[in-house]
Amino acid sequence: MIQDARTHARRLLTDPLVPLGSLAVLGAVAMASAPVLTWAVLGGLAGYALSGSV
Amino acid sequence: MLALFSAGLVLGGLLSSLVLWLLSGLAAPLPPVLRYGVAVAIAVLAVLRDAGAVRFPLPQNTRQVPQDVLQRDLLRGSLQFGFELGTGVRTYVSSTAPYAVAVALLLVAPGWAGAALAGIGFGTGRAATPLMRIASPAGDPWDAALRARLKAITIGASAAVAVLLGWLASGP
Numbered sequence: 001m002i003q004d005a006r007t008h009a010r011r012l013l014t015d016p017l018v019p020l021g022s023l024a025v026l027g028a029v030a031m032a033s034a035p036v037l038t039w040a041v042l043g044g045l046a047g048y049a050l051s052g053s054v
Numbered sequence: 055m056l057a058l059f060s061a062g063l064v065l066g067g068l069l070s071s072l073v074l075w076l077l078s079g080l081a082a083p084l085p086p087v088l089r090y091g092v093a094v095a096i097a098v099l100a101v102l103r104d105a106g107a108v109r110f111p112l113p114q115n116t117r118q119v120p121q122d123v124l125q126r127d128l129l130r131g132s133l134q135f136g137f138e139l140g141t142g143v144r145t146y147v148s149s150t151a152p153y154a155v156a157v158a159l160l161l162v163a164p165g166w167a168g169a170a171l172a173g174i175g176f177g178t179g180r181a182a183t184p185l186m187r188i189a190s191p192a193g194d195p196w197d198a199a200l201r202a203r204l205k206a207i208t209i210g211a212s213a214a215v216a217v218l219l220g221w222l223a224s225g226p
Contacts, residue, residue, distance in 0.1 A: 007191045014190035016200045019182045020210050027218045035225060036168050038218055042155050043067065043172035045218075047179025049104075049149035049211035050142075052204055 019048050056184060058129055059136040064177030066140020071173025074156055078163035090223035093158040097216035100150035104212045114147045140177045151212045152176070158219055 012018075023044050030037035081089055102108045119138045124131040138144040142152055155176070159169055183200070190196040200207075 010189070010191045011194055014186050014194075014196065016183075016186065016196070016203045016207060017210075019179070019186065020207050020214070023179070024210075024214045027214060031218060031221050031225075035222065036164065037171065038222060039159075039164050039168040040171035040175035040178075042158065042215055042218055043071065043175025043177075044179035044182075045175075045211040045215050046142075046149075046152040046155040046172075047063075047067065047176040048182050049151035049208055050147065050180055051183040051207055052200055053146055053148035 016051065020045075023048065055128065055132045056188065058132040059184070060177070060181035062133040062136020062138075062177075063140035063180045064136075064174050066137040067142070067175070067177030067180070068140075068170060068173035069137075070141045070143065070156075071159060071169045071176065072166070074159040075163070075166055075169035078160050078169070081161050082163060084161075089161040089163075090219075093154075093161045094216065094220050094223050096157045097154040097212070097219045100154040101209065101212040101216050103150045104208045112147070112150065112153055115144055117145060119145050136177075136181075139180060142176065149208045149211065151208070151215050154212065154215050154219070158215075162219075162222070 023041055027038060027041040027045070030041055099108065103110065119135055123134050123138075142156075147153070155172060159172055164172070187196050187200075
C-alpha cells in the first residue's frame with residue numbers, strides 16, 4: 001500500500017511536464033526578484049525543449 | 055557516467071552562450087527598443103513554428119553525435135557526447151526555443167553573467183531529460199509519457215520563452 005503510494009508519487013514527480021512547469025514558475029520568481037537569473041531559466045527552457053532529441 | 059554527460063552538457067552550453075555573448079557586441083549600436091522588439095517578435099514566431107502555424111527551415115547540423123565516441127572511452131566519451139549535445143550546434147535541433155534564446159542573447163546582450171547563466175541553464179535543461187528518466191519508478195513507461203507530451207513541452211517551452219522575454223523587455 002505504502003509502496004504503491006510512493007511509486008505513484010514518484011511517477012507524478014518525474015512526469016515529463018514537471019520540469020517545464022517548474023521552469024515556468026522559476027522564471028516568474030526570477031523575473032520578480034533577480035531578473036538576471038531569468039537567463040538561466042530561458043536557457044533551461046531552451047534545453048528542455050530539446051527533450052527526446054539527440 | 056551520467057554526471058560526466060551532464061557536466062559535458064553544461065560546459066557545451068556555456069561555451070556556446072559565451073560565443074553568443076562575444077558576438078552580441080555587434081548589435082550594441084542598435085537602440086534597445088529595437089533589439090528587445092526583434093527578440094520578442096522572433097520568440098513569438100518560434101511559438102507559431104513549434105505549434106505548426108508557420109513552417110520554415112532553420113539552420114541545423116543534420117547529424118547525430120557519432121555513437122563511437124562512447125565506444126572508444128566510456129568516461130571521456132560521456133563527457134564529449136554531453137559537450138557536443140550541449141553546444142547545440144553539433145546535432146539536430148528539434149525545437150525553435152533554442153533559436154529564440156540564441157537570438158535574444160545576441161540582441162539583448164545581458165552581459166557575460168547573464169549569458170553564462172543561459173548556457174548553464176541550457177545544459178541543465180538538456181540534462182533534465184535523462185535525470186527524470188532515471189528518477190522515474192522502475193519499469194515506468196517514461197519514454198512513452200515523454201513522447202505523448204513532447205508537443206506540449208515544445209510549444210510550452212517556446213511560449214514561456216516568449217513571455218519571459220516580453221517581460222524582460224517591459225522591465226526597467
